[in-house]
Amino acid sequence: MIAHEIHKRKNTYMKLLILSILITSLIFSSLSAQVLADSGKQLPDIIFFVEGAGFIPFRESYRINYHTSLAGIPLEFAGGICFPVNMSLSAMFEFRYKRRTAVYIPDLRIKTLEIELGARDYLEKEHENDLRLYGNAGLLLARAATTGTIEVTGDGNNPKTTEVSKDYFNIGLAVGLGVEYPFSNVSAMYFGIHLGVYFSDPIASGGLGNIGGLSIGLGYRLSVW
Amino acid sequence: MVKSERITTLVKNIYFSLSVFSISMFVISCSNSETANPGAYKSATAYYSIRKNFRIESSGSFPDSLAPVFPNPFNRQTGDTVINVFFSLKDTAEVKIIIQNPIGDSIAVYRDSLLPPGTGSGAWQPLNAAGERLKAGLYFITIRIAPNDAARNYINSRLLQIESNE
Numbered sequence: 358m359i360a361h362e363i364h365k366r367k368n369t370y371m372k373l374l375i376l377s378i379l380i381t382s383l384i385f386s387s388l389s390a391q392v393l394a395d396s397g398k399q400l401p402d403i404i405f406f407v408e409g410a411g412f413i414p415f416r417e418s419y420r421i422n423y424h425t426s427l428a429g430i431p432l433e434f435a436g437g438i439c440f441p442v443n444m445s446l447s448a449m450f451e452f453r454y455k456r457r458t459a460v461y462i463p464d465l466r467i468k469t470l471e472i473e474l475g476a477r478d479y480l481e482k483e484h485e486n487d488l489r490l491y492g493n494a495g496l497l498l499a500r501a502a503t504t505g506t507i508e509v510t511g512d513g514n515n516p517k518t519t520e521v522s523k524d525y526f527n528i529g530l531a532v533g534l535g536v537e538y539p540f541s542n543v544s545a546m547y548f549g550i551h552l553g554v555y556f557s558d559p560i561a562s563g564g565l566g567n568i569g570g571l572s573i574g575l576g577y578r579l580s581v582w
Numbered sequence: 583m584v585k586s587e588r589i590t591t592l593v594k595n596i597y598f599s600l601s602v603f604s605i606s607m608f609v610i611s612c613s614n615s616e617t618a619n620p621g622a623y624k625s626a627t628a629y630y631s632i633r634k635n636f637r638i639e640s641s642g643s644f645p646d647s648l649a650p651v652f653p654n655p656f657n658r659q660t661g662d663t664v665i666n667v668f669f670s671l672k673d674t675a676e677v678k679i680i681i682q683n684p685i686g687d688s689i690a691v692y693r694d695s696l697l698p699p700g701t702g703s704g705a706w707q708p709l710n711a712a713g714e715r716l717k718a719g720l721y722f723i724t725i726r727i728a729p730n731d732a733a734r735n736y737i738n739s740r741l742l743q744i745e746s747n748e
Binding site: 416418419421422423442443445446459461462465467476478492493494503505506507508509510511512513516521523525532560561562563564565566568 | 586590593594597649651687689711714720722739743744
């Protein structure tokens with residue numbers, strides 16, 4: 358009965374998903390034609406960016422059992438490079454690193470390194486000394502190294518403690534939205550929201566499940582010609 | 583339409599489709615998370631209170647306790663088939679022993695019953711709620727005694743390592 362309900366709900370979601378993809382594609386295919394390339398400017402060869410962000414996991418258990426702590430600071434660190442395709446669009450390579458420690462048992466931590474391969478795009482035209490909206494999307498690849506202390510024992514007697522580690526790999530999708538404020542042609546500051554969802558390492562088969570979440574961060578961009 | 587604009591349009595379409603897809607995936611994963619894990623350990627306060635309720639010593643000849651599980655690490659290649667769990671109760675109480683992944687999600691429920699005082703033990707085959715073998719990784723075996731008795735409410739976790747899949 359429960360399985361039937363889950364199946365039914367999944368079907369409904371899948372239909373909604375397909376419908377929303379179709380509608381959104383149609384809407385934005387027409388909108389995207391309105392964005393004009395800013396001609397007359399030379400494209401940067403490469404854009405570097407770094408970011409510090411707060412992280413809020415989607416999963417309740419990951420949210421309440423762990424807290425982010427990078428050198429004692431509750432932030433994740435991100436950075437990467439963009440290769441501009443035109444004045445609006447860039448190919449993007451980004452990494453995110455976070456270290457989360459368990460609050461429910463001592464000496465347990467998960468260090469996650471995420472790599473995002475995707476595209477970053479300005480959603481509006483550039484205006485001098487004004488905020489500019491951008492969005493990004495990409496494929497996420499993550500390695501979550503879990504480290505803890507086990508009691509090594511073969512018969513339950515005289516256990517010795519030792520540190521053990523296990524790597525969990527996951528694949529997901531990410532989208533982001535933010536605003537950028539240019540200081541000059543070369544540098545800019547941005548505030549962005551990044552949303553990551555993982556789906557290839559299910560809990561039922563011994564994985565960590567969806568370790569994604571919402572990151573809200575402040576970053577700095579530097580263009581190089 | 584020039585080529586670059588067409589590429590831009592295409593990429594924008596892909597971008598927004600991926601956006602909608604990701605959000606939908608998120609909604610799906612959130613809505614199914616509880617039903618997909620029937621043994622989910624839902625009490626948020628329990629996670630927070632483990633440290634302050636970490637009471638290894640208690641009065642009586644049989645204190646509430648969970649002994650180190652063995653063999654730990656568990657390795658199927660060396661012939662390990664079951665994990666032995668020993669615990670003791672100082673008084674009659676509801677006992678729940680669950681297996682959690684490192685995040686804290688319940689993978690399986692080993693015992694959930696009212697038990698008399700004394701020692702208890704058992705052998706647990708590392709299988710998930712669906713009866714499938716647990717993959718190599720780190721897991722917690724957590725005992726919770728008298729969850730509804732604030733004065734007692736003992737909880738303890740032992741970290742278990744499964745070294746191989748075969």
